[in-house]
Amino acid sequence: xxxxxxxxxxxxxxxxxxxxxxxxxxxxxxxxxxxxxxxxxxxxxxxxxxxxxxxxxxxxxxxxxxxxxxxxxxxxxxxxxxxxxxxxxxxxxxxxxxxxxxxxxxxxxxxxxxxxxxxxxxxxxxxxxxxxxxxxxxxxxxxxxxxxxxxxxxxxxxxxxxxxxxxxxxxxxxxxxxxxxxxxxxxxxxxxxxxxxxxxxxxxxxxxxxxxxxxxxxxxxxxxxxxxxxxxxxxxxxxxxxxxxxxxxxxxxxxxxxxxxxxxxxxxxxxxxxxxxxxxxxxxxxxxxxxxxxxxxxxxxxxxxxxxxxxxxxxxxxxxxxxxxxxxxxxxxxxxxxxxxxxxxxxxxxxxxxxxxxxxxxxxxxxxxxxxxxxxxxxxxxxxxxxxxxxxxxxxxxxxxxxxxxxxxxxxxxxxxxxxxx
Ligand code: ASP
Ligand code: MG
Numbered sequence: 001x002x003x004x005x006x007x008x009x010x011x012x013x014x015x016x017x018x019x020x021x022x023x024x025x026x027x028x029x030x031x032x033x034x035x036x037x038x039x040x041x042x043x044x045x046x047x048x049x050x051x052x053x054x055x056x057x058x059x060x061x062x063x064x065x066x067x068x069x070x071x072x073x074x075x076x077x078x079x080x081x082x083x084x085x086x087x088x089x090x091x092x093x094x095x096x097x098x099x100x101x102x103x104x105x106x107x108x109x110x111x112x113x114x115x116x117x118x119x120x121x122x123x124x125x126x127x128x129x130x131x132x133x134x135x136x137x138x139x140x141x142x143x144x145x146x147x148x149x150x151x152x153x154x155x156x157x158x159x160x161x162x163x164x165x166x167x168x169x170x171x172x173x174x175x176x177x178x179x180x181x182x183x184x185x186x187x188x189x190x191x192x193x194x195x196x197x198x199x200x201x202x203x204x205x206x207x208x209x210x211x212x213x214x215x216x217x218x219x220x221x222x223x224x225x226x227x228x229x230x231x232x233x234x235x236x237x238x239x240x241x242x243x244x245x246x247x248x249x250x251x252x253x254x255x256x257x258x259x260x261x262x263x264x265x266x267x268x269x270x271x272x273x274x275x276x277x278x279x280x281x282x283x284x285x286x287x288x289x290x291x292x293x294x295x296x297x298x299x300x301x302x303x304x305x306x307x308x309x310x311x312x313x314x315x316x317x318x319x320x321x322x323x324x325x326x327x328x329x330x331x332x333x334x335x336x337x338x339x340x341x342x343x344x345x346x347x348x349x350x351x352x353x354x355x356x357x358x359x360x361x362x363x364x365x366x367x368x369x370x371x372x373x374x375x376x377x378x379x380x381x382x383x384x385x386x387x388x389x390x391x392x393x394x395x396x397x398x399x400x401x402x403x404x405x406x407x408x409x410x411x412x413x414x415x416x417x418x419x420x421x422x
Pocket of ligand 2: 020163166222224
């Protein structure tokens with residue numbers, strides 16, 4: 001018999017496996033991660049494992065930076081916080097080797113993963129997959145530090161923003177042409193809504209890239225928003241699954257994929273909510289051309305993202321009210337900017353509210369169904385929930401309501417669209 005040779009058909013697919021902080025929180029859990037890796041290696045995959053820092057480590061490092069220098073230099077911040085991932089990658093490589101699985105660790109600068117120079121929230125500009133491929137050819141598992149890369153012109157370490165290991169994983173999957181990017185986390189997938197609020201929430205088998213992007217942007221915390229953007233652009237099939245399953249019998253998770261791969265389409269796929277919204281209302285603003293520009297121009301200049309905007313049609317034709325939302329973190333800054341610009345804008349008073357929540361329904365089925373949002377407004381009104389602001393787009397709508405009604409609103413919409421477990 002001829003010796004077994006790898007022909008193109010039998011070359012096994014490449015796989016990226018990413019493990020978050022809780023999955024690598026202790027050396028014991030890292031051993032469990034290694035068993036998941038071992039399973040995929042034995043199945044014949046070339047594996048790149050992307051790891052986060054051990055749970056709580058990044059927060060601790062950020063704390064030290066702030067203690068050392070309250071107005072810290074962002075490039076040195078990156079030097080400090082990138083170290084958490086370096087530790088995990090080394091530990092996992094050690095454990096794998098002890099199990100007899102060839103492995104080596106890779107830091108972002110070694111691959112390299114090239115980034116912009118926006119230290120603290122750098123964007124990935126490119127990933128060189130050649131070094132990793134050479135490692136696969138030697139039969140090695142590549143253990144990659146997530147969250148970090150290098151700004152090549154300056155040679156300095158850069159990090160990708162909190163939660164950035166997800167983005168590292170997807171970028172590597174795209175660069176090496178991986179068949180799938182498996183994101184192992186402490187939940188077993190993406191749910192129709194937050195199961196802590198609605199016990200009837202169910203795990204979705206599949207979610208379209210566009211839907212996941214909206215869900216992540218609108219408050220679902222399971223993946224970093226940028227990782228979903230990247231997965232969508234490069235069509236990286238991304239599978240969210242639990243690292244706490246028995247490595248010998250892994251359970252199903254949620255596949256984030258092209259909408260063509262989704263057979264059973266629902267009108268609404270999920271309900272998300274975000275408490276990270278603050279409302280600002282300007283009363284009796286002069287109703288004349290240029291006022292919106294006078295309000296939103298200075299906010300844009302200060303990098304404050306305005307989300308929902310409502311302008312009331314005035315009845316006296318001289319003044320109007322304008323309501324809009326900004327991220328809670330920017331609320332104080334926005335307020336100060338608007339108070340300073342009061343003369344140019346000309347308004348009677350400024351009112352702010354931070355005890356608000358944005359509840360959103362997302363689903364690609366909305367493209368082809370009319371009246372989806374109207375049904376929700378009725379249902380919320382029946383529960384006595386007042387809507388402060390509304391925005392809609394092709395595949396989602398959002399309402400801004402009092403935070404006290406968060407659970408009631410989420411539950412109401414979840415059952416309205418038939419998402420409650422059978
Ligand atoms: N360790 C980093 C963080 O905590 C990156 C990540 O976990 O994705 O934000
Ligand atoms: Mg994360």
